[in-house]
Amino acid sequence: MDEKNNKCIPIIPSYLKFSPAYNYINSNKIKLPTKLNANDSSDMLKVSEDGLKLVYVGDLRFTFVGSIRANYHVPPEVGLFYYEINVIDKGTRGIIGLGFCEPNIRLGGMPGWDYRSYGYHGDDGQKFASSGKGSSYGPTFTTGDTIGVGINFYNNTMFFTKNGIHLGTAFTDVDSNVLYPVIGMRSLRECVVVNFGQKSFMFDIDQYAQKVINEISDNEQKKTST
Template identity: 35%
Template sequence: MNERDVIVSLQDLIKMEFREERNIAVNGWHRRRFRQIRDVMPPGPRDLPRQVRFERITVDDDHLSFAMNDLNKVGLYVAAKPLSIENYYFEIEIVDTGLISAIGIGLVPYKYPMDSQPGWRAFSVGYHADDGQLFKASGFGRPFGPKCNIGDKMGCGIKFKRHEEERPQPEQAVQVFFTRNGQEVGTVTVPNPPGGLYPAVGMHSDGEEVRLNLDAEWQYEELVHMAVDSGEEEWSRLHDVKLNGMTLEYSGRGKSIHDVGLAQAKHPLDTMNHYFEIEIIDPGESCYIAIGVARRNYPKDRHPGWNRGSIAYHADDGKIFVGSGIGAPFGPRCHKGDVMGCGIMFPPDYDSEVDSDLSPDENECPEFIDEPYHSSDSEDEDLWGPGNKDFETGTEVQIFFTRNGKIIGYKQISIPKGGFYPTVGMLSSCEKVRVDLRPLTG
């Protein structure tokens, strides 16, 4: 063997070693990648059934209780099977509220972090007993339902579209509902992750104990979609705004303040439907997008908040406008992907009949009378403007606004006769928002 043959042999050997190392690395990557894919994909016919997951929770048959830990972490229980059309509902009964009743019921992905309550992280939702709030993919809750105590039963389920059982793919978003003692508290739309949503129970204080019933039964009627799901019949006015399913798109000129596009819902907010949201899909040229509430038959070419009988939070500058063309600093600016919300905190003794000028048989809006643009030199001007005695007012309520699930501020004002109606304004080309007129009910 000459010197050249030796060199060639060494080169071949080195190449073989490199190929072997590469194969080992690639195979290892594929194995790891397969495990990741397997964890998020729905179980197939050959997959082994998933196991119940729980940490800092003691499981005794159908009883779950919180296990104290030195790090004071949340205890979480996640069921082995996701909710399905055949098994779409489960319940817990509160046996003991413990120190602070930090008990939550909801739905989570299977690989959900075990140190978080249902609703705190992405793709999850939860109804919490201690404060009656709903948490949706956020650590900040929203007013939702009553608090729950010993003996109360809390339920959670999904209103699947039963008439689409043969659909080739699962629903991308589902309607999750919660109950208390057999009565529905409300519903919320949430994304449906690959693999589905699993029943989950969270606890966080010594002594908390619940009885779990994964086979509980609940009957519901086929879901009737509200507002933007149903079409234009749920909107009293769509001026220079196009409606496409759940999306509102500005279609005006966008040249001056008189080119506002307005969408106003047909039904006012009330104690059963007190909150709505928009998600900025496209901010357009200037993001002149506003969310708020306004009196019935608010001028069709005015941003909510500019004229009497309205209040709104504006995305472009983060200001709040209260019946005036001059805004006041209120919250952060909003951009593409941000979710803006508006709601009303009604007093406990609120009576919608007292604050309405419609009789029970009336369901049509009176003839709209346009009015001139109203401006003021004072940021503290009253909602109705000086000397506006032609507008009667009713009960004082708290209007609140949210950004990405976090409440950014409140404003106390008097509700007009007839109520406050969800209203969205836009004023620059290509602006587009997705609207949910009923993200929460109850």
């Protein structure tokens, strides 16, 4: 907060300096996800006051899914967006997922289970896109791991990372323009802390963003030279 002018100064992750919409982000004309939204959450989950720590507190007798969205969707104008979660506790079953989804998606399903929802799950390492049936993608993840997810609006793809390592493209032809970061859980004591850029990421997203911009520039030069 800028106390002198009594207005909020947006948190801008360093990789967004490459964004074509940087000036709009810097002037706060474009809103970015900065925390989890307690008002857009399943009752199975408890969110910290700062909106960055999430715990599964569901019924002891059952394991209902609980999901939560961030406070803002990701505006496609930014070109690229990325966030990470640190798994503090995998809980009893380690059923934790993250990704992106549209605002009308039910909060009783894991990321990726519903139409225009995309997710990567820690218990089986599978990816899910608009379906409850997953497919092989990456390794499982558990307590102590840092998992990230990025969406590339330049080519409409999505990828995930584990402990700073890029796991490859997970989804192509991502066609929604109103996608919110989403996290899902399904067993007791599961706990994660989310990072939207409040601190350094484990994955070198700055280098990745620079690579994406360079590839776009190279492709444009090739088109003009032919």
